[in-house]
Amino acid sequence: QQPVQSPQAVILREGEDAVINCSSSKALYSVHWYRQKHGEAPVFLMILLKGGEQKGHEKISASFNEKKQQSSLYLTASQLSYSGTYFCGTDLNYGGSQGNLIFGKGTKLSVKP
């Protein structure tokens, strides 16, 4: 039931692009993306909902393929501040707010100067 994230880790130079994938074996109602820096709490980045609605930060882009039960997070023109561990959280519940997210193990992103 836990979503699978890939890659597990990626190293970039400033200005390079990266894609982080999140795949579930179960049908999804929504996918949530968070970034956690070392020693800090996870910070909300984006939600993608079944049906195409998205909510999140303008500088972050992501996709949600409902049929394939996959989501991808696109990081373009990376900056040093993008470094951290990215988590996707999947919501299997339908019909609205039933509360909990199941998180993947995370993708560690390191951006070098």
Place this chain on the structure above:
Amino acid sequence: KAGVTQTPRYLIKTRGQQVTLSCSPISGHRSVSWYQQTPGQGLQFLFEYFSETQRNKGNFPGRFSGRQFSNSRSEMNVSTLELGDSALYLCASSFQGAPYEQYFGPGTRLTVT
């Protein structure tokens, strides 16, 4: 708006003891979720409360329990602590739970010796 607050931030306990952690959600949020984060297992869902009712529970033993008060503040309790309970415990508040975004508190770092 003030963010999610958790107290205490750090705790050291001995095996067999019990511990209570507290979480104050963002004003207006009625859903509080608790997660355990460890290097090996990542972010694991413990339980979620909405309007004082537990709506969801993760796969943790009965030693882990929680409650939510009428002002939406939540507490989690771990009884008979084991070494393996050492972890960062995060709470997240949300307007109504998934699919709404969750905002995490800074966490309580629990060390069991």
